Amino acid sequence: MSWRLWAAVAGVVSAAVVLATAEVVAVFVGAESSPLFAVGSLAIDLAPPWVKNLVITLFGTGDKIALLVLLGIVVLALAAVAGLLERRRPPLGIVLLVVVSGIAVLAVTTRAGATALSGIPTVLGMIAGALVLRLLISRLRTWERAVPTSASPAPAVPGRAGGEGDEGSGVAGVYGQSPHPLHPQRPRATPSTPTPLDRRRFLTATAIAAVASVFAGVIARSMNATATAVSAVRDAITLPAAATPAASVPAGAELDVDGITPYVTGNDSFYRIDTALQVPQVNADTWVLKITGMVEQEVEISFAELLALPLEEHLVTLACVSNEVGGDLIGNALWLGYPIRELLARAKPLEGADMVLSTSVDGFTAGSPLDALTDPDRVAMLAVGMNGEPLPVEHGFPVRMVVAGLYGYVSATKWVVQLEVTRFADAQGYWTPRGWSALGPIKTESRIDVPSAGASVAAGTVPVAGVAWAQHTGVAKVEVRIDDGDWQQAQLAETTGPDTWVQWLYPWDADPGSHTISVRATDASGYTQTSDEAPPAPDGATGWDAHSVTVS
Numbered sequence: 407m408s409w410r411l412w413a414a415v416a417g418v419v420s421a422a423v424v425l426a427t428a429e430v431v432a433v434f435v436g437a438e439s440s441p442l443f444a445v446g447s448l449a450i451d452l453a454p455p456w457v458k459n460l461v462i463t464l465f466g467t468g469d470k471i472a473l474l475v476l477l478g479i480v481v482l483a484l485a486a487v488a489g490l491l492e493r494r495r496p497p498l499g500i501v502l503l504v505v506v507s508g509i510a511v512l513a514v515t516t517r518a519g520a521t522a523l524s525g526i527p528t529v530l531g532m533i534a535g536a537l538v539l540r541l542l543i544s545r546l547r548t549w550e551r552a553v554p555t556s557a558s559p560a561p562a563v564p565g566r567a568g569g570e571g572d573e574g575s576g577v578a579g580v581y582g583q584s585p586h587p588l589h590p591q592r593p594r595a596t597p598s599t600p601t602p603l604d605r606r607r608f609l610t611a612t613a614i615a616a617v618a619s620v621f622a623g624v625i626a627r628s629m630n631a632t633a634t635a636v637s638a639v640r641d642a643i644t645l646p647a648a649a650t651p652a653a654s655v656p657a658g659a660e661l662d663v664d665g666i667t668p669y670v671t672g673n674d675s676f677y678r679i680d681t682a683l684q685v686p687q688v689n690a691d692t693w694v695l696k697i698t699g700m701v702e703q704e705v706e707i708s709f710a711e712l713l714a715l716p717l718e719e720h721l722v723t724l725a726c727v728s729n730e731v732g733g734d735l736i737g738n739a740l741w742l743g744y745p746i747r748e749l750l751a752r753a754k755p756l757e758g759a760d761m762v763l764s765t766s767v768d769g770f771t772a773g774s775p776l777d778a779l780t781d782p783d784r785v786a787m788l789a790v791g792m793n794g795e796p797l798p799v800e801h802g803f804p805v806r807m808v809v810a811g812l813y814g815y816v817s818a819t820k821w822v823v824q825l826e827v828t829r830f831a832d833a834q835g836y837w838t839p840r841g842w843s844a845l846g847p848i849k850t851e852s853r854i855d856v857p858s859a860g861a862s863v864a865a866g867t868v869p870v871a872g873v874a875w876a877q878h879t880g881v882a883k884v885e886v887r888i889d890d891g892d893w894q895q896a897q898l899a900e901t902t903g904p905d906t907w908v909q910w911l912y913p914w915d916a917d918p919g920s921h922t923i924s925v926r927a928t929d930a931s932g933y934t935q936t937s938d939e940a941p942p943a944p945d946g947a948t949g950w951d952a953h954s955v956t957v958s
């Protein structure tokens with residue numbers, strides 16, 4: 407093979423590194439940030455009409471594939487040219503690689519729905535590709551320089567750089583047979599039989615880069631393709647209307663206070679907690695839920711069957727046990743789904759069972775008390791909808807559990823595929839052997855949203871406001887205390903019921919100086935939040951949220 411050919415190979419391998427790196431990073435950033443199809447779409451958008459017509463005339467319904475093949479050929483050719491350029495006129499090859507990758511960055515960041523992160527995979531791919539191209543070409547040049555110029559090599563010229571204006575006629579792997587006058591040999595211990603070390607260094611690096619790119623690239627691409635497919639399935643779903651709609655949100659649920667947490671949390675701002683490094687991609691068309699274990703009758707249900715049932719809608723505030731006092735691992739959404747108790751009734755749990763171990767497709771498990779899931783007075787559902795749309799993929803698409811009053815780690819299994827009826831004595835949820843309590847009822851809590859901690863406010867009437875929650879029980883009272891003063895009752899907003907948080911407001915008549923505001927809630931059972939401070943582990947933080955502020 408000629409040097410030119412090897413340089414072209416180095417270019418192509420570097421392009422493979424760009425694409426493979428981008429695919430791998432896109433697995434984490436989001437499948438839609440892969441540059442592969444973004445560039446294709448951009449090309450389709452930018453192609454002049456006559457080109458489009460020509461492609462359609464020539465290839466008919468295969469036009470998209472033809473276009474991708476064409477694009478592939480162009481990229482392959484550009485990659486080869488980048489290799490040749492980098493060998494002859496460094497760093498022009500890298501410049502070409504950066505320019506072409508830059509077009510790809512433009513393509514991904516300008517497509518519909520692109521976010522600020524969309525360009526990251528391609529940029530990292532570009533950096534990796536440029537580094538590999540530089541490395542491979544420098545090794546290629548070292549190898550070129552090492553090839554003897556004749557069977558009886560001329561005296562060595564140490565440090566002399568070869569490869570300027572040359573055309574390699576050297577035959578790879580056949581040392582000394584195709585000498586080139588412009589390639590003096592380096593000093594060698596045995597000059598007549600140069601070690602093939604330099605050749606090997608180039609070939610090894612090239613082979614490693616090529617194999618790693620193909621291997622990682624193919625795996626990552628198939629993952630990204632699945633992700634794209636699942637979001638397409640999700641986009642195509644139209645959820646049925648609820649047979650039992652949720653109570654509509656009263657106008658009085660939303661207090662008119664700047665900076666207070668909205669009553670309903672949007673899907674985009676809803677907190678996300680899970681053990682998944684990668685969001686599981688579950689196709690609704692093949693999803694089934696199995697109810698197994700201590701039951702008279704195993705039950706299996708498909709997504710279509712689930713949607714055909716009379717669905718209910720409930721506003722429920724989900725909370726994470728890891729939430730610190732004053733923290734924001736909590737959100738309130740409108741969930742559409744089917745009561746778990748109805749499905750358990752079909753399965754008929756056996757005497758002695760007291761737990762339902764729900765399993766996610768990714769292996770996560772949660773152990774919920776059976777009586778919480780069968781209680782006719784508690785919302786416990788297999789949810790398919792969140793705030794009027796199918797569950798977002800990261801919030802459990804196609805189906806998750808939502809149970810009012812229990813922390814997420816013992817109840818809110820996302821991507822749920824199995825409910826095993828069992829006993830606390832026989833089974834444990836994912837977090838229990840990791841130091842968290844087997845039972846996780848949500849603790850009554852309250853949080854100050856405004857004024858924020860450390861804020862400076864003007865003297866006069868200052869709105870002190872926030873949210874409080876005691877899911878399934880309901881908040882009865884919220885009190886605010888300034889410094890060591892008396893507890894003052896705050897005004898409570900309206901709610902749809904006890905399963906959601908409630909906004910509260912205390913108009914504070916603030917005097918100049920430094921002050922500490924504290925809050926505590928009392929729930930409908932009569933329990934008032936304790937001042938004892940406990941960390942989140944093992945069963946939820948306790949203590950009062952407090953903000954220091956300066957009034958001037």
Ligand SMILES: Nc1nc2c(c(=O)[nH]1)N[C@H]1C(S)=C(S)[C@@H](COP(=O)(O)O)O[C@H]1N2
Nearest residue numbers: 677678679680681726766770814815818820
């Ligand atoms: N499959 C799966 N489901 C899961 C978890 C998880 O790690 N994996 N985490 C749980 C925890 S700890 C919480 S607080 C809630 C969070 O749900 P969200 O991410 O939709 O807010 O999901 C629960 N469901």
Ligand SMILES: [Mo]
Nearest residue numbers: 726727814815
């Ligand atoms: Mo959690």
